[in-house]
Structure formats: structure tokens, C-alpha cells
Amino acid sequence: MAEASTKGKRVALFATCLVDLMRPNVGFAAARLIEDAGYQLEVPEGQTCCGQPAYNGGDRAAAVAAALYTIDVLSGFDYVVLPSGSCAAMISRHYPTLFEKGSANHDRAVALAARTFELTVFLADIAKTELSSSSTIGAITYHDSCSGLRELGIHDQPRKLLSAMEGVTISEMKNPDTCCGFGGTFCIKYPEISSRLAERKASDIVQTGASTLVAGDVGCMLNIEGKLHRQGSDIKVRHVAEILADMVDD
Amino acid sequence: MEVTSNQFKQEASKALRNPVLQKALGHIEEGFVEARNQAARRLPEFEQMRDRARDIKAHAIDNLGFYLSQFEDQVIAQGGQVHWAADAQEAREIVAAICLDQGARNIAKSKSMVTEEIELGPYLEAKGLASVETDLGEYIIQLRDEKPSHIIAPIIHLSKEQVSDTFYEHHQKHGYFDKLTERSALVKQARSVLRKSFMNADVGITGANFLVAETGSVVLVTNEGNGDLVTTIPDTHIVVTGIEKVVPTMDDCHTLLRVLVRSATGQDTTSYVSFFTGAKRPGDAAGPSNFHVVLVDNGRSDMVGGVNHDMLRCIRCGACLNHCPVYANIGGHAYGSVYPGPMGAVLTPQLAGVEQAIDLPNASTFCGKCEEVCPVRIPLPSLMRHWREEEFARHLTPKPMRFGLGMWSWLGRQPALYRVVLSMVQRVLGLFAKRGWVKHLPMGTSWTLYRDMKAPKGGSFQQQWRRR
Numbered sequence: 079m080a081e082a083s084t085k086g087k088r089v090a091l092f093a094t095c096l097v098d099l100m101r102p103n104v105g106f107a108a109a110r111l112i113e114d115a116g117y118q119l120e121v122p123e124g125q126t127c128c129g130q131p132a133y134n135g136g137d138r139a140a141a142v143a144a145a146l147y148t149i150d151v152l153s154g155f156d157y158v159v160l161p162s163g164s165c166a167a168m169i170s171r172h173y174p175t176l177f178e179k180g181s182a183n184h185d186r187a188v189a190l191a192a193r194t195f196e197l198t199v200f201l202a203d204i205a206k207t208e209l210s211s212s213s214t215i216g217a218i219t220y221h222d223s224c225s226g227l228r229e230l231g232i233h234d235q236p237r238k239l240l241s242a243m244e245g246v247t248i249s250e251m252k253n254p255d256t257c258c259g260f261g262g263t264f265c266i267k268y269p270e271i272s273s274r275l276a277e278r279k280a281s282d283i284v285q286t287g288a289s290t291l292v293a294g295d296v297g298c299m300l301n302i303e304g305k306l307h308r309q310g311s312d313i314k315v316r317h318v319a320e321i322l323a324d325m326v327d328d
Numbered sequence: 329m330e331v332t333s334n335q336f337k338q339e340a341s342k343a344l345r346n347p348v349l350q351k352a353l354g355h356i357e358e359g360f361v362e363a364r365n366q367a368a369r370r371l372p373e374f375e376q377m378r379d380r381a382r383d384i385k386a387h388a389i390d391n392l393g394f395y396l397s398q399f400e401d402q403v404i405a406q407g408g409q410v411h412w413a414a415d416a417q418e419a420r421e422i423v424a425a426i427c428l429d430q431g432a433r434n435i436a437k438s439k440s441m442v443t444e445e446i447e448l449g450p451y452l453e454a455k456g457l458a459s460v461e462t463d464l465g466e467y468i469i470q471l472r473d474e475k476p477s478h479i480i481a482p483i484i485h486l487s488k489e490q491v492s493d494t495f496y497e498h499h500q501k502h503g504y505f506d507k508l509t510e511r512s513a514l515v516k517q518a519r520s521v522l523r524k525s526f527m528n529a530d531v532g533i534t535g536a537n538f539l540v541a542e543t544g545s546v547v548l549v550t551n552e553g554n555g556d557l558v559t560t561i562p563d564t565h566i567v568v569t570g571i572e573k574v575v576p577t578m579d580d581c582h583t584l585l586r587v588l589v590r591s592a593t594g595q596d597t598t599s600y601v602s603f604f605t606g607a608k609r610p611g612d613a614a615g616p617s618n619f620h621v622v623l624v625d626n627g628r629s630d631m632v633g634g635v636n637h638d639m640l641r642c643i644r645c646g647a648c649l650n651h652c653p654v655y656a657n658i659g660g661h662a663y664g665s666v667y668p669g670p671m672g673a674v675l676t677p678q679l680a681g682v683e684q685a686i687d688l689p690n691a692s693t694f695c696g697k698c699e700e701v702c703p704v705r706i707p708l709p710s711l712m713r714h715w716r717e718e719e720f721a722r723h724l725t726p727k728p729m730r731f732g733l734g735m736w737s738w739l740g741r742q743p744a745l746y747r748v749v750l751s752m753v754q755r756v757l758g759l760f761a762k763r764g765w766v767k768h769l770p771m772g773t774s775w776t777l778y779r780d781m782k783a784p785k786g787g788s789f790q791q792q793w794r795r796r
Binding site: 276 | 717
């Protein structure tokens with residue numbers, strides 16, 4: 079083999095606060111995928127929120143405190159994997175900007191950033207997983223979450239992993255990369271605008287005829303699922319990890 | 329700069345319920361977004377050109393004093409005059425003084441966002457100087473006494489029927505009594521009404537897309553040709569523009585033109601690209617005898633070296649408006665500023681004061697589409713985040729949001745308590761759920777007025793993981 083295998087290394091699963099609170103099943107699915115890929119999985123104790131709400135809310139001091147806390151919690155692992163493009167980007171793109179270059183904390187943030195990956199990137203690009211699993215899910219459509227897409231370049235990885243599965247076909251919606259309107263606290267600060275964006279997203283999803291919407295971020299999922307359900311649609315909304323691990327919870 | 333940006337929420341709400349506006353905004357995707365994508369695809373080197381465009385503007389801004397002074401010398405050498413305006417009031421006074429000095433009665437204007445920014449039209453009117461907007465869109469909003477809702481497509485908020493009504497109301501004094509329904513007939517009528525304004529004008533006022541330091545040229549792009557008519561017929565041409573428009577060389581200007589037009593309208597080039605260099609020389613067949621350039625600062629030099637330094641690269645193409653999911657759904661007027669959308673969310677707080685535009689930097693999902701398409705790669709979400717930090721530091725952030733963020737941040741560093749609170753939240757959501765779904769949450773109506781929420785079950789992930 080040309081490159082050294084990364085198998086057997088220690089991987090920390092950072093579940094993210096939204097998975098912890100709203101979608102525990104996504105954490106279990108992500109854990110199984112990482113273990114099945116041949117890694118030593120741990121769920122570090124004391125993990126909470128990455129601090130993105132404070133960072134995007136303008137409370138830089140709180141964002142710095144959250145970053146320092148999380149850097150401690152996640153220290154000592156070979157990799158840190160998150161089932162969220164948005165939280166993974168917070169750690170890998172934004173944590174280093176919170177500290178002065180050359181400072182010890184900056185070095186620690188940069189080191190953590192370098193070993194932090196969103197789940198599908200980790201599976202496709204680091205673990206180079208060849209999934210042999212199958213699913214009875216049928217036609218799905220995939221929503222590109224904004225931070226994952228534009229800050230981390232996640233586009234092909236989830237599609238590659240999903241289309242390798244027997245029983246899964248991807249039916250692309252119009253504008254899969256248009257924001258669903260979640261936007262963290264945006265959905266609470268500007269609920270009417272957020273709702274209109276979600277309506278447009280829901281309409282694009284319905285038009286594909288797919289029975290399941292798959293996404294990589296629980297924030298977008300809650301928003302899209304909430305809108306689809308309010309409209310009386312029976313389209314299911316799943317995290318990419320739940321499909322890949324064939325672990326849907328209802 | 330007078331803004332009404334603090335009515336953003338109410339105005340956005342009205343915009344979302346305005347069916348005429350919603351229909352008009354529907355044209356953005358095909359007319360601008362798709363056109364820009366195709367233009368970019370037609371040019372394989374488009375991305376490298378954006379890098380060059382960014383670097384040219386960055387260099388020009390880093391050496392602003394040098395290039396402005398070179399530009400001034402060249403304009404003077406070509407028989408023109410340069411005026412420096414520190415703020416909007418000075419700019420208005422300079423323009424009015426030139427007009428009065430020429431004994432001008434009629435002024436023809438081509439489209440310029442800087443003249444909107446400094447509110448030049450109303451000032452000239454108060455001085456008894458009648459100025460007519462000759463860009464079709466600007467002409468229509470002048471008749472309707474409205475403000476532009478887009479920096480390159482000022483009437484994107486209007487329907488053809490509204491334009492028809494406006495012309496029917498205002499053109500009877502010009503001898504037109506029929507109500508027109510065809511787009512081409514409306515354009516034709518506007519053309520013949522405006523023709524008189526061009527012919528009668530004593531002074532022509534334009535903006536500028538670029539100022540070329542090495543030649544002293546003022547560069548203007550238009551699709552209607554009105555820019556050429558207001559500068560060749562009257563004997564005096566006044567250019568009113570921002571100091572950040574200067575670029576070093578003609579070659580640089582061409583690179584920027586190529587990304588500007590593709591990003592703005594998706595054209596390879598506009599119908600007219602005009603270069604104005606100095607006053608009419610002996611032997612020239614046409615051109616203004618008096619050539620004035622008013623360089624407006626109005627807060628721009630304060631941006632140099634500050635957190636919004638990168639915003640000075642903006643070439644006003646409007647791509648960030650066209651691609652913004654928020655702008656695309658509410659239009660420009662809700663922003664309460666002549667600079668709406670993502671670029672306005674950065675610029676308006678800078679020019680009017682952040683306390684006058686608290687919502688603007690917050691009314692973004694940070695989806696990053698604006699940064700993805702910006703021809704000069706301005707990190708617009710990061711700049712909006714700077715404003716959010718400024719608002720937080722100055723206690724302008726709404727109190728409930730500030731309290732909520734503070735509580736959540738603090739809780740994030742108390743893992744034991746965090747776990748207890750998560751369990752409690754799950755239990756509360758369970759109490760409000762009916763058949764697994766929350767449809768009404770008294771403390772969460774911002775969510776439940778518009779969407780449902782699937783209630784989580786079985787405890788938090790970490791609890792369940794440790795129990796396993």
C-alpha cells in the first residue's frame with residue numbers, strides 16, 4: 079500500500095449539542111460508521127456545544143471560552159469527527175481565528191483544526207470507506223448544508239457514499255445548495271423570512287418525488303422537517319449517517 | 329446617509345406578503361443568477377480573473393492616496409478639475425455650486441449610487457435645479473418618488489403594470505394619453521420623453537464604475553446609452569463618485585470590467601462602456617467644455633486599515649444581492665438603505681452608524697453564497713460578524729438574545745448541569761408533543777408559528793451512550 083493506513087487510530091466523536099438534544103440516533107449511527115470503518119471510537123466526556131451560537135451572535139469572549147473548553151475536551155485524540163458540517167467548520171475554520179497567531183492557544187486550536195473532520199469527509203477521504211451496506215430507503219434527495227458546502231467543500235463525499243449503497247438512488251432537487259433558512263439563531267430572530275426560505279426548500283424537495291430528504295446537519299433537518307410536517311407532507315428527513323448506517327429510528 | 333433600516337423586521341414582513349413584489353422578485357433567479365452562472369461557465373479563466381480583480385482592488389486600496397493623487401494630476405492635465413468632498417454635505421454643495429456657476433437650469437443625470445447615497449437629487453431640487461434621472465429604472469422611481477431597491481436594477485421591485493400606471497399618470501403633460509401595456513411601447517415612450525431632457529440639459533451628472541489613475545479616465549458602464557447622452561450634449565459634465573473607485577492602470581480597469589459585467593448581469597460586456605478623459609480639447613468635435621470630478625469620501629477613508637477594509641474592494645456589481653436567499657425573498661426596500669443585501673449589511677452600518685442599522689448584519693443566515701459569488705472575493709459573512717461583535721460590545725444586541733446566548737455559553741462550560749438541562753428540555757418537549765410532534769410551544773412560538781418539531785425521546789445522546 080502506498081499510504082499508511084489510519085485504521086485502529088483513536089477517534090473522538092463530538093456529537094454536537096443538536097444531536098445530543100434533538101437526534102440522539104444520529105450519534106449512534108455516526109459511532110457505528112466510525113467503528114465499522116476500523117477505528118477506536120470514544121465519546122469524550124464533558125462535550126457540550128462548540129460555541130458557534132456565541133461566535134455568530136457577536137459574543138467573541140464567550141466563543142473564545144467555548145473554544146478553550148472544547149479544545150481541552152477533545153485533546154489527545156488522533157481524529158475528531160462531527161456529524162455536522164457547520165460545527166466541524168466552527169472548529170476547523172473558525173477556532174484558529176479566535177486566538178492571536180503565535181500564542182499557545184492558537185497553536186492548540188490549529189492542531190485541533192487539522193485533525194477535525196465532518197463525518198462524510200472522514201469516511202470518504204480519510205478512512206476511504208467502501209460501504210457494502212444496503213438500505214430499503216429508495217429514492218432520496220440530498221440537501222447541501224451551507225457551512226459544510228462552502229466552508230469545508232463537502233459536496234461529493236456524501237453523494238459518493240450514498241450512491242455506493244444498494245437500494246439508494248439520489249434524485250437531485252433544484253438548487254440543492256440554496257439555504258433552507260435555518261441559520262442558527264436566524265430562524266428565531268427572523269422567523270418569517272426563515273419560514274419562507276424553508277417553504278421554498280420544501281417545494282424543491284417535494285418536486286423531486288423522493289420519499290426521503292437527507293442532509294448532513296441536524297439544524298437544517300429540524301427546519302426542513304418541521305416545515306414539511308406542518309405542510310402535511312409524509313417525506314421523511316434523515317441524517318446522512320442514519321442512511322449510511324442503515325439505522326433509522328422510527 | 330439617512331436610513332430607515334431599523335424598521336427592517338416590519339418592512340420584511342410586509343414584503344413577504346406583497347404578491348406584486350414577490351412576483352417581481354421571481355425574475356432574479358433567471359435574469360441574474362442563471363445569467364451569471366452561464367457567463368462564468370463560458371469563461372474558463374473566470375475564477376483566476378476574480379483572483380486578479382481582488383488583487384488589483386486590494387493593491388489600489390492599500391495605495392489609495394498615491395493613486396488618487398495620480399488620478400487628480402491626470403484629470404487636471406487633461407483640462408478637467410477635481411474636487412474633494414469629505415462628506416455628503418460637502419459633495420452636494422460642490423455639485424450645486426458648479427451648476428449655479430454655469431447658470432444651469434436643467435440637469436440630466438445618469439444612474440449613480442453615490443448620488444443616491446449623498447441624496448443629491450432632493451438637494452439640487454431645493455436649490456431650484458431640476459435634475460432628471462435618465463436611466464430608465466431611475467427615471468421611473470423618480471416619477472414614483474421611491475428609492476432604488478437594487479444597486480444595478482433599481483426597479484426590480486416593480487411590475488410592468490405599475491410602470492404603465494406611472495407613465496399614464498405622469499406622461500399626460502407630455503401629450504401621451506394612452507395607457508400602454510407592451511414593454512417595448514413603454515420603453516419607446518420613455519425614450520421620447522427623456523430625449524427632451526437630454527437636449528435641454530445644461531449639465532450632465534454621472535457616477536463612475538472606475539477611475540483610471542494612469543490616464544485620468546472616468547469609466548462608466550450602461551446598457552441604455554444614457555450615460556453617453558448626458559455627457560456629450562451638455563457643456564458641463566460632473567462626475568460624482570467614491571474615492572475607492574480608483575484603479576492603477578487601463579489594463580487593471582479592463583480586468584475589473586470583465587468580472588464586473590459578468591457578475592452583475594451575466595453579459596460578456598455591457599452595451600456601452602464609456603471612457604471620459606478630460607474636457608473638450610481644441611479641435612474635438614464634441615464633449616463638455618467643463619469636466620469636473622467630485623471625489624466623495626463620506627466615511628470611506630475611515631474604513632482603510634479597519635475591520636471593514638476589505639469592503640472598499642466592492643465594485644457594486646449586485647451579485648451578492650442577486651444570490652442572497654434573504655434579499656431574493658424580501659427585496660431591497662426592507663433594508664431601508666440605498667445599499668441593501670449583503671454588501672449593504674456591511675456598508676450601511678459603516679456609513680449611517682451601526683445603531684441605525686442593527687438588524688442588517690443579523691439578517692443573514694451566513695449561508696456564504698454572497699462570498700462565493702463576489703467577484704473581488706470580499707468575505708461578506710465575516711464582515712457582518714464584525715458588526716454583530718460591535719453590536720454586542722455596545723449592548724445593541726436585543727436583550728433576550730443576549731441573555732439566551734450568555735446562558736447557553738455558560739452552560740456549555742458546566743457539563744454536569746448541561747446534561748441536566750438537556751434532559752429537562754427533552755422532557756418539556758415531550759410534554760408538549762402530540763403523537764411525537766410539537767405543534768405549539770408557548771416559549772418557542774418563533775419556531776412553532778411556522779413549523780412543527782419532532783420531539784426527541786429516550787434522553788440525550790450522551791446519556792443513552794453511557795447507559796448502553
